[in-house]
Amino acid sequence: MQIAYPKSFLKLLLIGFALAMLPLFFAFGNAALYLDRLAAQSRNAVTQAVQATRASRALVEQITLMERSARQYFVLEDSSLLENYERAHEKFTESWQDLSHLRLSNIQKNALHALSEQEQTLFQNMMGHPDNTKLAAEIVNHFAELTTQAQDILDENNRQIDRESAILAETAERTQQIMLWQTLTLIPVALLVAVMITFLVAQPIRRMDAAIRKLGEGDYTELISIDGPGDLRNLGERLNWLRLQLTELDQQKQRFLRNVSHELKTPLTAIREGSELLNDEVGGTLTSQQREITDILRESSLRLQKMIENLLSFTAVQFHTPQLKLEAVALVPLAESILADYALTISSKNIDIQRNFSPSDIAIMGDREKIHSIIDNLLSNAIKYTLPSSSIRFSIMQENDHAVILVHDSGPGIMTADKDRLYDPFYRGDDAYQSLVSGSGLGLSIAKEYVDAHAGEITLLPSKHGAHFRVTLPLKADKS
Structure with missing residues (x-):
C-alpha cells in the first residue's frame, strides 16, 4: 500500500510530534477536568459542612438564649428580658432559614420543620401570654425539648458531613484509578504512534542508506x-x-x-x-x-x-560471471609449469622453493585456465616480495573432498590496514613497496573471483613473517 507522505521532511516530523503528543494532551486535559470536578465537589462539600455546622450551632445557641431570657423574665418580669427573647427568636428564625436553604436529607428537613413549628408555637404562647404564670412551667419545659431536637439536628449534620467526606474520599480514589488506567492505556498508544512515525521517518532513510551502500559497492x-x-x-x-x-x-x-x-x-x-x-x-x-x-x-x-x-x-x-570449462586438472604438473615460467626470477633472487605435493597425482574438476591464473597470481606475488636468498613454501594437498593450495612467502607480509581491502580491485595499500597488494592491484582480486566461481575459498592465514595464503577448491566443481 502506498503511504501518503507530506511534501517536506520537516512537516512529517511536526505531524509525528503532534500525533505522538496528542494522547498525552488528551490525558492531561482529562486529568485536569477530573481534578477540577473533584475540587469543585470538595469546595461544595466543605462549604455545605461549614454552613450547616454554623447554622446548627446557632440554633442550639439561640434556643439556649431564649430559654435563659424566658426563665429570667418569669422571675424578674422585666420587659427588656422579653425583648431579648424576641431578638433571640429572630436570630433563631434566620439560622433556621439559612439551614433550610442548604442541601439536607429528608430526615434533617423533617426534624428542622418540626423544630420550627414547636419553636413558633412556643414563641406565640410566650408573647401572647407573658403574664400567665400557669404557662411558665410548661413553656420552660418545652425549651428542653427544643434543645434536644436542635442537638439532634446538629448531630445529624455531623453524620451527614461524615458521609459526604466518605463519598468525597471514594470519589477521589475512583478518580485516581481512572487517571491511572487512562495513563496506562494512553502511554502505549503514544508509544505506538511514536513507533509508527519513527517507522515512517526511518523507512526512506533506510532505503537511501541501502542505495548509497550499493553505489559504494559498485x-x-x-x-x-x-x-x-x-x-x-x-x-x-x-x-x-x-x-x-x-x-x-x-x-x-x-x-x-x-x-x-x-x-x-x-x-x-x-x-x-x-x-x-x-x-x-x-x-x-x-x-x-x-x-x-x-x-x-x-x-x-x-x-x-x-x-x-x-x-x-x-x-x-x-x-x-566467470563461466567454467570443466575438465580434469592435475594440480602438481600445472604448478610445476607455472614455477618453470618464473625459473629465471627464482634463480636470479636465489629463492628456495620448498615443495610439498601430497599426493602428487591430485586432480580436480575445474577450469584449467582459471586455476592456472589462481596459482600464477599467488606465486607471482610470493616471488615478487620474497627477499633474495629466502624461501617460499608451496604445498598442494588433499583434505577430504577438497584440494588445498598453500603459498607462504618470506616477504614483509601484509599490513593490518591492507587486510580488509586485500581483494579490492586496483587497491595497492598505503605503501606499495611494503605491501603485497602492489602492481596493478588486480591479481588477488581476480584470484578470488575465480576461486569463488569454483565454490572454493581463499583466506589469508595468520603468520609472523611473510604472507600465508590458503586456497581450498572442491575436487568436483559445480558447473552451474
Whole structure:
C-alpha cells in the first residue's frame, strides 16, 4: 500500500510530534477536568459542612438564649428580658432559614420543620401570654425539648458531613484509578504512534542508506526510488541520477581497460618475440653484458604481459560471471609449469622453493585456465616480495573432498590496514613497496573471483613473517 507522505521532511516530523503528543494532551486535559470536578465537589462539600455546622450551632445557641431570657423574665418580669427573647427568636428564625436553604436529607428537613413549628408555637404562647404564670412551667419545659431536637439536628449534620467526606474520599480514589488506567492505556498508544512515525521517518532513510551502500559497492543495476516526503524523493532522484552517471563512467572505464589491454598486447607480443630471439642468440652470439640486458627485457616483458592479462581477465569478470570449462586438472604438473615460467626470477633472487605435493597425482574438476591464473597470481606475488636468498613454501594437498593450495612467502607480509581491502580491485595499500597488494592491484582480486566461481575459498592465514595464503577448491566443481 502506498503511504501518503507530506511534501517536506520537516512537516512529517511536526505531524509525528503532534500525533505522538496528542494522547498525552488528551490525558492531561482529562486529568485536569477530573481534578477540577473533584475540587469543585470538595469546595461544595466543605462549604455545605461549614454552613450547616454554623447554622446548627446557632440554633442550639439561640434556643439556649431564649430559654435563659424566658426563665429570667418569669422571675424578674422585666420587659427588656422579653425583648431579648424576641431578638433571640429572630436570630433563631434566620439560622433556621439559612439551614433550610442548604442541601439536607429528608430526615434533617423533617426534624428542622418540626423544630420550627414547636419553636413558633412556643414563641406565640410566650408573647401572647407573658403574664400567665400557669404557662411558665410548661413553656420552660418545652425549651428542653427544643434543645434536644436542635442537638439532634446538629448531630445529624455531623453524620451527614461524615458521609459526604466518605463519598468525597471514594470519589477521589475512583478518580485516581481512572487517571491511572487512562495513563496506562494512553502511554502505549503514544508509544505506538511514536513507533509508527519513527517507522515512517526511518523507512526512506533506510532505503537511501541501502542505495548509497550499493553505489559504494559498485552495484549500479537497481533503480533508486525513495518513497517519502517530497524533499527526500527529490534526493532519491538525485541519487538515481548519480547512479546513471556512475554506470556510464564504469562502462567507459571498462571499455578503456578492454581497448587499452588489447592495444598493448600487440606491441608487447613483438617485444616478447624479439627478446626471445635475442635470448636464443638468433642474431649472433651475445656478450655477458648483452645477455644481462636481454634477460632484463625478457623479464620485464613477462611482467608486463602478466599485468595486461590481469587487466583482460578483470574486464571479463566485470562484464560477465566467470563461466567454467570443466575438465580434469592435475594440480602438481600445472604448478610445476607455472614455477618453470618464473625459473629465471627464482634463480636470479636465489629463492628456495620448498615443495610439498601430497599426493602428487591430485586432480580436480575445474577450469584449467582459471586455476592456472589462481596459482600464477599467488606465486607471482610470493616471488615478487620474497627477499633474495629466502624461501617460499608451496604445498598442494588433499583434505577430504577438497584440494588445498598453500603459498607462504618470506616477504614483509601484509599490513593490518591492507587486510580488509586485500581483494579490492586496483587497491595497492598505503605503501606499495611494503605491501603485497602492489602492481596493478588486480591479481588477488581476480584470484578470488575465480576461486569463488569454483565454490572454493581463499583466506589469508595468520603468520609472523611473510604472507600465508590458503586456497581450498572442491575436487568436483559445480558447473552451474
